[in-house]
Amino acid sequence: MTVFARRARASAGRMHPELSLVSYTLLGHLEERGGCRATDLAAHYALDKSTVSRQVTALERVGLIERRLDTEDHRVQVLHLTDAGREILAQVTESRRAAFRERLADWPEEDLQRFAAYLTRYNAWPLAPKDRI
Secondary structure (H helix, E strand, O other): OHHHHHHHHHHHHHHOOOOOHHHHHHHHHHHHHOOEOHHHHHHHHOOOHHHHHHHHHHHHHOOOEEEEEOOOOOOOEEEEEOHHHHHHHHHHHHHHHHHHHHHHOOOOHHHHHHHHHHHHHHHOOOOOHHHOO
16 A cells, blocks of 8 residues: 555656645545535545645645635635646546556456455545544
């Protein structure tokens, strides 16, 4: 698992120099949800609020996300992807998919199905507070 995590972090850096694996993950969640609060990101990924705050600040600085007032509660700021954020996310996503396709191209269908089932099972395990990144 350590090798897997190291490779994931390294590949994220190669695909876009300003986009860490955590940043990529946060951008993906913002796209999927259509925006959310930083506290929602922290809760969803079981990350410390200060970790998310640093990531959000870095993503804002490079113009990949922006804060908007919540339409229902103007005291709340909601994070959204910018056009540049959507473009970078799409580029990195396609690069990652191409790398997966290449790496798994010669795997038999049965192995792919088993691998997918194992990943699904692994990812279904709930994170405990001690497991926070």
